[in-house]
Amino acid sequence: MILPSKHIRISESLIGLGAYLLKYLNDGPKSVDQLWFKVGKQNETKKAFSYHGFDNVVLALNYLFIIGAIDINSEGLIYNAVNKTISK
Amino acid sequence: MFVILTADDLYIARKLFQLEIYKRNGQSYEDFFSKIMRLHNIDFIQIKPQGQFGDRKNDGFIKSTGQYYQVYAPENLSHKEKDTIEKLVTDFNGLYAYWNATVTPILEFNFVLNDKYQGTYPSLHPELTKIEENHVGVKCKPFLSQHLEDIFLKLPHNNIEDVLGKIPTAEDINLNVSNLNEVIEYLISLKDGVSPETFPVNPDFEEKIVFNSLSSPAATFLRYGSYQDGALKDFFKVNSTFAKDDLKNTFSKLYKDAIQEIPDSDSKNDLIFFDIAKKAYPKQGKVYQDAVFVLMAYFFSYCDIFEEPPLKQQQTLFQ
Numbered sequence: 001m002i003l004p005s006k007h008i009r010i011s012e013s014l015i016g017l018g019a020y021l022l023k024y025l026n027d028g029p030k031s032v033d034q035l036w037f038k039v040g041k042q043n044e045t046k047k048a049f050s051y052h053g054f055d056n057v058v059l060a061l062n063y064l065f066i067i068g069a070i071d072i073n074s075e076g077l078i079y080n081a082v083n084k085t086i087s088k
Numbered sequence: 089m090f091v092i093l094t095a096d097d098l099y100i101a102r103k104l105f106q107l108e109i110y111k112r113n114g115q116s117y118e119d120f121f122s123k124i125m126r127l128h129n130i131d132f133i134q135i136k137p138q139g140q141f142g143d144r145k146n147d148g149f150i151k152s153t154g155q156y157y158q159v160y161a162p163e164n165l166s167h168k169e170k171d172t173i174e175k176l177v178t179d180f181n182g183l184y185a186y187w188n189a190t191v192t193p194i195l196e197f198n199f200v201l202n203d204k205y206q207g208t209y210p211s212l213h214p215e216l217t218k219i220e221e222n223h224v225g226v227k228c229k230p231f232l233s234q235h236l237e238d239i240f241l242k243l244p245h246n247n248i249e250d251v252l253g254k255i256p257t258a259e260d261i262n263l264n265v266s267n268l269n270e271v272i273e274y275l276i277s278l279k280d281g282v283s284p285e286t287f288p289v290n291p292d293f294e295e296k297i298v299f300n301s302l303s304s305p306a307a308t309f310l311r312y313g314s315y316q317d318g319a320l321k322d323f324f325k326v327n328s329t330f331a332k333d334d335l336k337n338t339f340s341k342l343y344k345d346a347i348q349e350i351p352d353s354d355s356k357n358d359l360i361f362f363d364i365a366k367k368a369y370p371k372q373g374k375v376y377q378d379a380v381f382v383l384m385a386y387f388f389s390y391c392d393i394f395e396e397p398p399l400k401q402q403q404t405l406f407q
Binding site: 001005006007008050051 | 285286287325326330332333335336390392
């Protein structure tokens, strides 16, 4: 579910997870493995609003790519395609 | 094993029985009727249709008492007045011609109708009387859903469970998470369309039970189901988050279908409750029943099934 709904909170939706992934990309380009590692860590903390499996991470990355929010650089790493200042 | 059903269990059994009556037509009703009659009286003999002769206008009889039963269960009896009377007359004549002389004299002819608790036409009774007058010694009467229900509820409790499956009890609802997954997968496979989102303004569980006039047994299922809410939320958190939306649509559809299918009566909401529960089991078994009741309690609390009580508003002075 991309958008939140009556039973899907924003933190459970792909748009919510997408926001987390973009936040992780603020530190610079990352591989899918590195992003999943971050999400996995987040899942284990008590602060996590929702649990997200690897499937959801892939779906959220697809969604971010489709809307042009992320792209892949020459090294095969994912970077924030909107805020270019943090993509190098 | 000897089974003892409490008053609440019998209430639930009665509602489940009524749902069977509403659902069954034609051969399916005849099979249901025969099963109950066989359990009620071991002398009841069901007649299997035989090639070109059919059942010789006799669906079942008790030889020792001379009681004969002929079943008629069209989809909607209320539009079949002429057909019903025609069937009564032809079937009785056929029955009398073959069975009276060759097997055992007819002392009682029961015209079994699935009236779905609506009663039968006034015009049927003069025809029954006419048959009695023309055939001295034969009692002729309609045998309606209410009569089958009376027989059914007097059956030993083991037999009641034979017919309906295990009668669920609210007190020992226990969520088995591995079975929950199977129930959810089954429910998602039922899904059809998307229902509009309505956000409840007044999500008070107890108030909703009263507002929807649910009986005490149905309310107990919802309350006990809601006690497992924590386990359900944990399950959703790590398993199928997105399934929640699909489940909402499925339950909402089951609820709307039940409103259409079940005729109006004082206990309509209870019948809807048990209808949803029954359709949501992937297969018979307590673990599946429990999972379904927990899910129903969850979606009941969010008003995806049953209606939301209107918000109390203070009346204005000048209205």
